[in-house]
Amino acid sequence: xxxxxxxxxxxxxxxKDDDASMAASTRVEVALxxxxxxLAAQRRRRTRMLFVQVAxxxxxMVASVAWWAWTHHKTGPEVTATTAASVxxxxxxxxxxxxxxxxxxxxxxxxxxxxxxSMARFGLxxxxxxxxxxxxxxxxxLVGEDGLARAVRFVQKVSQEP
Amino acid sequence: MGEMDxxxxxxxxxxxxxxxxxxxxxxxxxxxxxxxxxxxxxxxxDDVVQDTFLAVLRQRGRRDxxxxxxxxxLIGIARHVVMKRHERTAGWTLVEDDxxxxxxxxxxxxxxxxxxESVESVRAAVLTLPPVYREAIVLCELGEFDYxxxxxxxxxxxxxxxxxxxxxxxxxAEKLMVALRATAGxxx
Numbered sequence: 001x002x003x004x005x006x007x008x009x010x011x012x013x014x015x016k017d018d019d020a021s022m023a024a025s026t027r028v029e030v031a032l033x034x035x036x037x038x039l040a041a042q043r044r045r046r047t048r049m050l051f052v053q054v055a056x057x058x059x060x061m062v063a064s065v066a067w068w069a070w071t072h073h074k075t076g077p078e079v080t081a082t083t084a085a086s087v088x089x090x091x092x093x094x095x096x097x098x099x100x101x102x103x104x105x106x107x108x109x110x111x112x113x114x115x116x117x118s119m120a121r122f123g124l125x126x127x128x129x130x131x132x133x134x135x136x137x138x139x140x141x142l143v144g145e146d147g148l149a150r151a152v153r154f155v156q157k158v159s160q161e162p
Numbered sequence: 163m164g165e166m167d168x169x170x171x172x173x174x175x176x177x178x179x180x181x182x183x184x185x186x187x188x189x190x191x192x193x194x195x196x197x198x199x200x201x202x203x204x205x206x207x208d209d210v211v212q213d214t215f216l217a218v219l220r221q222r223g224r225r226d227x228x229x230x231x232x233x234x235x236l237i238g239i240a241r242h243v244v245m246k247r248h249e250r251t252a253g254w255t256l257v258e259d260d261x262x263x264x265x266x267x268x269x270x271x272x273x274x275x276x277x278x279e280s281v282e283s284v285r286a287a288v289l290t291l292p293p294v295y296r297e298a299i300v301l302c303e304l305g306e307f308d309y310x311x312x313x314x315x316x317x318x319x320x321x322x323x324x325x326x327x328x329x330x331x332x333x334x335a336e337k338l339m340v341a342l343r344a345t346a347g348x349x350x
Binding site for chain 1: 175176177178179180183184187191192194195196199207208211212215216219220281284285288299303304331334335338
């Protein structure tokens with residue numbers, strides 16, 4: 001049996017040697033090379049498209065920044081001057097809120113519009129409470145880095161004649 | 163030539179590098195062709211090789227990267243192409259039957275046959291094996307695959323590869339012996 005196995009192995013080895021000449025025909029390689037060239041062309045097209053897209057985006061960004069800088073350079077100081085000259089803010093003291101006792105490493109002031117009724121909770125009445133009973137007022141809220149509000153003050157903008 | 167080269171050539175070919183493709187094709191087309199010729203018929207082997215490499219070139223993305231060797235990956239795709247072309251899935255996935263291991267009662271006769279038989283007779287016998295057994299012979303005896311590599315291609319445990327190969331060899335011996343008897347009977 002072992003001898004038969006050996007002979008079978010020999011026969012298979014001879015077959016393997018004989019098969020060494022087996023290969024795909026040239027037309028297969030030619031067709032596949034053509035496919036590779038198509039892939040290369042597609043890749044070049046994709047790269048070109050990507051370059052055009054990036055260039056367009058950069059151009060748009062530069063143009064936007066230039067336009068913003070030009071418009072703000074021209075009109076900015078004028079508006080600021082007008083604002084500074086004509087509007088004044090009157091603020092209340094800060095009133096502690098529910099989380100005021102929670103320690104905070106840093107605080108930020110966030111300006112919000114709140115309902116005028118919220119002033120009443122702190123025993124305050126807006127100056128124009130009688131003429132404008134509803135609507136909103138500005139409030140500066142002190143917020144910690146943990147997102148909890150510590151205190152609030154109310155802001156009233158007063159227009160002044162130049 | 164190593165796995166690193168194979169992987170680099172594969173990546174290059176997919177990116178349209180003709181030289182990388184040439185190297186990849188030259189290194190592995192014979193194995194793919196041989197597998198295709200035995201498993202799908204020699205007349206379809208060219209088409210199988212072409213479809214296999216086309217599929218490889220057109221596949222992109224992480225899930226299309228070979229997890230084992232590139233040659234296993236190629237043969238795995240060729241296997242899929244052959245199965246798809248011939249729609250013989252049932253034959254390929256047949257459950258191991260209860261074929262008896264063929265023990266030659268006439269080793270001397272078989273020996274004479276195997277020595278005398280032409281390579282063509284052995285090839286013809288291989289081609290008549292059921293696909294699962296033929297595949298084991300093609301990968302492990304005629305190809306360069308070890309059991310682990312063949313198991314990866316055949317998508318089965320290594321033990322199954324061993325068992326299929328053993329049965330394949332037994333069947334092959336049996337077929338060759340039948341051929342010998344037939345030849346001996348014809349002789350005056």
